[in-house]
Amino acid sequence: MGSTDHKAEDPAAALLQGYRPPPGVADEMLRPDGGIRPVWQPLIELLAGQTPEELVQRFSRGDQHLHDTGVYYRQHSSGGSTLRDWPLSHIPVMIADEEWQRLSEGLIQRADLLERVMADLYGPGDLVADGLLPADLVARNPEWLRPVVGIRPRSGHFLHFLAFEVGRSPDGSWLVLGDRTQAPSGSGFALENRMATSRVFPDLFPNANVRRLAGFFRAFRDTMNEHRGESATRVAILSPGQHTDTYFEHAYIARYLGFLLLECEDLKVEHGRLAVRTIDGPQPVSVLWRRLDSRFADPLELDESSALGTPGMVAALRAQELTMLNCLGSGVLEARAMMAFLPRICERLTGAALKIPNIATWWCGQPAERAYVTDNLHRMMIGRALSTDLPFEVDALTALGGDFRGSAQKPISAWIAADGAQLVGQEAVTLSTTPAMIEGELVPRPMLIRVFLARTPRGWAVMPGGYARIGRTEDPTALAMKNGGSVADVWVVSDAPVTPESLALQHNGPFVRRLPGVLPSRAADNLYWLGRYVERAEARVRELRAYHLRLEEVGHREMPLIDYLERYLEGYDLDPDEPLPAGVLHLFDAAQGCAGKVRDRFSTDGWHALTDLAFTAHGMFNRVRPGDQAARRMTELLRKLAGFAGLVHDNMFRFAGWRFLTMGRALERADQMLSALATFTAPDAPPGSLDVAVEVGDSVMTHRRRYPMATGCNTVVDLLALDVDNPRSVLFQLDVLREQEAMLTRAREGGTMTDLARRILLVHTDLSVAAPDDMTPERLLETRKAIRDISDALTARYLS
Numbered sequence: 191m192g193s194t195d196h197k198a199e200d201p202a203a204a205l206l207q208g209y210r211p212p213p214g215v216a217d218e219m220l221r222p223d224g225g226i227r228p229v230w231q232p233l234i235e236l237l238a239g240q241t242p243e244e245l246v247q248r249f250s251r252g253d254q255h256l257h258d259t260g261v262y263y264r265q266h267s268s269g270g271s272t273l274r275d276w277p278l279s280h281i282p283v284m285i286a287d288e289e290w291q292r293l294s295e296g297l298i299q300r301a302d303l304l305e306r307v308m309a310d311l312y313g314p315g316d317l318v319a320d321g322l323l324p325a326d327l328v329a330r331n332p333e334w335l336r337p338v339v340g341i342r343p344r345s346g347h348f349l350h351f352l353a354f355e356v357g358r359s360p361d362g363s364w365l366v367l368g369d370r371t372q373a374p375s376g377s378g379f380a381l382e383n384r385m386a387t388s389r390v391f392p393d394l395f396p397n398a399n400v401r402r403l404a405g406f407f408r409a410f411r412d413t414m415n416e417h418r419g420e421s422a423t424r425v426a427i428l429s430p431g432q433h434t435d436t437y438f439e440h441a442y443i444a445r446y447l448g449f450l451l452l453e454c455e456d457l458k459v460e461h462g463r464l465a466v467r468t469i470d471g472p473q474p475v476s477v478l479w480r481r482l483d484s485r486f487a488d489p490l491e492l493d494e495s496s497a498l499g500t501p502g503m504v505a506a507l508r509a510q511e512l513t514m515l516n517c518l519g520s521g522v523l524e525a526r527a528m529m530a531f532l533p534r535i536c537e538r539l540t541g542a543a544l545k546i547p548n549i550a551t552w553w554c555g556q557p558a559e560r561a562y563v564t565d566n567l568h569r570m571m572i573g574r575a576l577s578t579d580l581p582f583e584v585d586a587l588t589a590l591g592g593d594f595r596g597s598a599q600k601p602i603s604a605w606i607a608a609d610g611a612q613l614v615g616q617e618a619v620t621l622s623t624t625p626a627m628i629e630g631e632l633v634p635r636p637m638l639i640r641v642f643l644a645r646t647p648r649g650w651a652v653m654p655g656g657y658a659r660i661g662r663t664e665d666p667t668a669l670a671m672k673n674g675g676s677v678a679d680v681w682v683v684s685d686a687p688v689t690p691e692s693l694a695l696q697h698n699g700p701f702v703r704r705l706p707g708v709l710p711s712r713a714a715d716n717l718y719w720l721g722r723y724v725e726r727a728e729a730r731v732r733e734l735r736a737y738h739l740r741l742e743e744v745g746h747r748e749m750p751l752i753d754y755l756e757r758y759l760e761g762y763d764l765d766p767d768e769p770l771p772a773g774v775l776h777l778f779d780a781a782q783g784c785a786g787k788v789r790d791r792f793s794t795d796g797w798h799a800l801t802d803l804a805f806t807a808h809g810m811f812n813r814v815r816p817g818d819q820a821a822r823r824m825t826e827l828l829r830k831l832a833g834f835a836g837l838v839h840d841n842m843f844r845f846a847g848w849r850f851l852t853m854g855r856a857l858e859r860a861d862q863m864l865s866a867l868a869t870f871t872a873p874d875a876p877p878g879s880l881d882v883a884v885e886v887g888d889s890v891m892t893h894r895r896r897y898p899m900a901t902g903c904n905t906v907v908d909l910l911a912l913d914v915d916n917p918r919s920v921l922f923q924l925d926v927l928r929e930q931e932a933m934l935t936r937a938r939e940g941g942t943m944t945d946l947a948r949r950i951l952l953v954h955t956d957l958s959v960a961a962p963d964d965m966t967p968e969r970l971l972e973t974r975k976a977i978r979d980i981s982d983a984l985t986a987r988y989l990s
Contacts, residue, residue, distance in 0.1 A: 201235075201238035202226070202234050204238065205234065205632055208631060208632075209625065210634070211634040212634070215622060216359070216360055217624070218285070218622055218637065219625050222362075227286075228286075229284045229285065229286045230284050233281075233282075237627075245627070245630070249280045251390055252390040253278065253386070255389050256278060258798070259794055260438070260789075261276040261438060262274060262276060263438070264433070264435045264436075276379075276677070278386055278676065278678070279626050279627075279676040279678040280390050280627060282681045283624050283678055283680045283681065284681050284683055285681070286683060287401065287654075287684040288685075290401075290682045293364055293641070294652040296545035296546035297356075297366075297643060298649070298650045299545050299546075300354065300366065300369075300544065301643050303539065303540070303544075304352070304369065305347060306539055308348040308517070308523060312338055312340070312341065312517075312519060313340070322531060322538060323531055323535070324531075327525065327527050327528065328522065331522050333372070333483075333525070335519040335522075338507070338517070341507050341517075342510075344417075344507075344512065345513045345515075347645060348520060349516050349520060350516055350644065351515055351643070352369070353374035353376065353377075353640050353643070354368070355367040355638055356638065357549075357621045357637070357638040359619070359620070364546050365547060365548065366546050366549065367549050367638060369528075371521065371524055372484065372516070372521035372524055373480055373481045374640075374642065375435075376436075376439070377407075377653065378436075378439035378442045378443040379677065380640075380653065380657040380679070380680075381442070384403055384655065387679040387681075399684040399685070399687055400655075400681045400682065400688065401655060401681075401682040401683075401688055404692055406653045406654065407447065408692075408693050409651050410447075410644035410646065411448070413645065413647060414447075414479065417477045422474065423476035423477070424466065424473060424474065424476070425449050425476075425477040425479075426449055426452045426466065426477070426478055427440055427444050427478075427479045427481060428452055428481055428482060428487075429451055429453055430481070430498050431498070431787070432787050437786075437789070438789065441790040444790040445790050447693075450475075450707065450710065451790040452466055453712065454500040455712060456710045457503075458500065458502070459505060462508075462511050463506060463509070463511045464476070464478070464500075464502075464503070464511065464512050467711045467712070468710050468711060469710075469714050469850075469988040469989075473708050476512060478512060479515045480514055480518075484518040485521075487503045487504075488500060488503035488504045488518075489501055491503075491504040504518065529548040530548075532544065532548060549619050621637060621661075622636070622637060623636055623664075624658070626660050626676070635660050635662075636660075637658055637659065637661070639659075639680055640656055640657040642656060654682040655679065655682050657677060657680070658679070658680050659677055659678075660677065662675050709850075711988060712787070713791055713847060714846065714850045715850075716785075716787045716788045717784070717847045717851040718854040718984075718989065719784050719854060720784040720788075720851055720854065721850070721852065721854025722858040723780045724781050724831065725858035725859050725862065726777055726858050726862065727777035727778055727831070729859075729866075730764065731827050732885070733755070733759060733866075734764070734769075734771075734774070734824050735821050735824035735825060736755070736885050736886055737759065738769065739818075739821045742817035742821060751876045751882070755882065758869055769815060769816050770814050770820065772811070775804075778804040778807050779804060781804075782804050788847070793842060796841070799830070803831065806827065806830060810823050849930045849933060850988070853984065856924075856930075857923070857977060857981050859923050860924070861974060861977050863910055863918065863920050864911070864971070864973055864974035866883055866886050867883060867907060867910055867911060867967075868967045868970040870882050870886075871906060871967060871970075873967075880901045884906055884909070884910070887918045889909055889916060889918055892916065893905065893909055896909060897909070907965045911957065911965055911970070912957060912960060912962065920957060920973070921957045924950065924953055927954075927980070928950050928954055931946060944987065946983040946984055949979055949980045952976070953976045957973070
């Protein structure tokens with residue numbers, strides 16, 4: 191058999207038969223001569239040995255992991271925002287460890303340079319004074335924050351966590367495409383990409399000598415803990431909230447590193463010190479990893495229109511009571527025009543050139559700066575065989591410090607000649623390609639990588655891998671996820687076996703059980719109302735089922751009990767003409783909204799159960815017929831509600847958050863039961879009302895066993911209000927409230943019973959000594975008011 195025949199039978203050759211990178215473009219997998227780079231060989235051989243069905247199964251494992259973990263991103267549009275599945279490109283980007291080390295050296299040099307620039311911009315201002323930076327470029331940038339000038343960071347450094355977007359040019363060298371210094375996102379998603387990809391290739395990853403990510407995060411976590419100073423203070427991650435694009439990542443990183451996830455409303459500043467509002471009172475916070483833009487952080491000294499900020503945040507920094515990562519004002523370094531001046535600044539400050547050059551960038555400001563940038567740009571183009579008359583993409587028009595983004599193309603000479611114009615432009619870069627599996631074929635797609643750096647006591651640590659963005663088509667503008675782009679894991683592959691990494695180092699000292707962490711009042715409030723909304727939705731669903739069962743029995747609405755039920759439902763803003771009223775959907779949405787605000791404290795299984803509930807309910811809207819079909823659909827929702835309750839009861843750790851969720855459910859169940867009893871035991875209630883009460887109370891079988899005689903008002907009240915063993919009774923809920931309130935750390939102060947504990951005890955005692963005859967509709971409504979007073983007392987004590 192000849193060599194040609196042998197090549198045709200080679201599975202790898204067959205897999206790559208249609209793989210054709212565009213002419214003049216570097217490729218991550220193929221060398222310039224068309225051969226496969228050694229680092230890719232094991233992966234290509236594995237892929238070549240798979241059938242299409244086996245590949246689909248592999249990729250499905252990764253997608254299922256992302257779904258089960260709840261990984262998503264929020265996509266905004268003119269009509270609002272929606273949650274989208276995480277678009278994983280299942281083929282990782284493979285880079286040899288030796289090449290990664292060279293890239294890391296260049297990025298560390300750049301990180302040190304940006305630290306020095308930041309220190310100067312908020313310190314002496316020598317770069318502007320010496321003509322290395324245009325004054326307009328700094329002063330007109332909205333991210334340069336004058337109130338922060340002169341504040342020295344407590345840690346001694348302005349920058350602690352950075353990201354750089356890098357791409358490979360046609361000649362194979364790396365270029366920096368962007369600096370991410372404000373609040374870099376993506377490191378948590380890089381972790382999830384790694385988890386998913388390792389499930390796609392469980393037979394390859396463990397033995398492929400891939401550098402692990404855990405050591406990078408462990409070093410950064412330990413560094414943040416060292417910044418605390420006092421052991422009693424807290425480390426927290428500051429998020430803008432669940433409606434930001436990357437909130438999932440904030441919650442994921444907080445869980446992974448074991449830090450508090452806070453929003454600005456959780457915080458307050460007193461006497462120059464930052465504290466988090468918790469159910470146990472204010473607790474000091476001394477280290478804050480900021481994930482929102484600087485200018486929103488403090489409405490008192492920065493953007494007064496900010497609804498996200500904490501008044502006094504700048505004062506806490508000024509008082510040296512807070513370490514912030516990164517320091518406020520670091521967004522000024524992200525200005526595209528800044529990149530035009532970094533090469534000269536690097537040469538002046540360090541005596542060396544940038545090891546990894548920028549993408550060609552220019553800023554046409556005042557004549558002196560225009561002359562320098564023009565000359566510098568010419569030199570860059572000469573080195574890359576380009577001409578000033580080639581079309582370059584204008585990425586931004588700088589006017590009064592703002593960026594007006596466009597995509598116009600003109601010859602560079604035309605832009606530079608614009609008299610008095612202040613233009614920021616960047617070369618329309620041709621990115622390298624990397625393999626992506628699309629519709630069963632391996633095809634080249636443009637790629638860039640976001641690389642993360644974290645400051646540690648030993649200097650900058652570079653994440654051994656990163657977060658790659660893959661284009662949907664050969665067009666580099668299709669990299670963004672909103673344009674159909676995807677993301678991929680980055681494998682840094684060593685020639686030698688690598689040591690498995692773990693987030694936790696082995697501890698050889700005596701065993702120490704950590705105390706539960708603090709619970710911010712906002713988190714407790716959301717868990718409390720999550721319990722209330724779910725319980726309220728269950729009450730409405732049970733009432734609707736009872737209504738539609740009776741509607742099915744009589745076949746029409748001309749019946750006193752039907753009319754009575756309709757008026758009762760209308761009292762809760764439910765339209766009986768809607769088999770599944772919109773008001774019920776609003777309750778499911780409200781519950782999901784509360785859970786979404788505490789994703790760092792809520793289990794993935796619980797989140798999925800709640801999401802499935804809301805999805806199922808919305809799917810029924812306007813698709814259900816009154817009567818039997820509606821009753822059966824309500825039963826389906828009740829089963830899913832029971833599944834959610836079971837997950838919460840059996841799987842959720844009994845920390846303070848669980849107690850607030852449980853108290854919310856107990857208070858709401860008591861309130862709803864008292865409302866139903868007062869209505870359906872009223873003297874003017876039509877025949878059959880007592881049976882409705884027992885049915886809504888989910889106690890039909892128990893009532894038949896306990897009270898063999900006919901249903902009466904006293905039997906119903908005894909079972910649903912006063913029976914301490916019935917988990918649906920009001921007295922049972924008071925028992926739950928007493929137990930959970932007593933377990934909270936602030937239940938008593940100085941031996942004095944709190945107002946909340948006193949109110950619970952009074953209602954509990956009142957019901958414990960009551961007889962069924964005593965519980966008239968008026969007495970039931972009085973008890974309901976007392977239950978609502980308990981809720982107000984709980985809110986005032988723990989949630990305000």
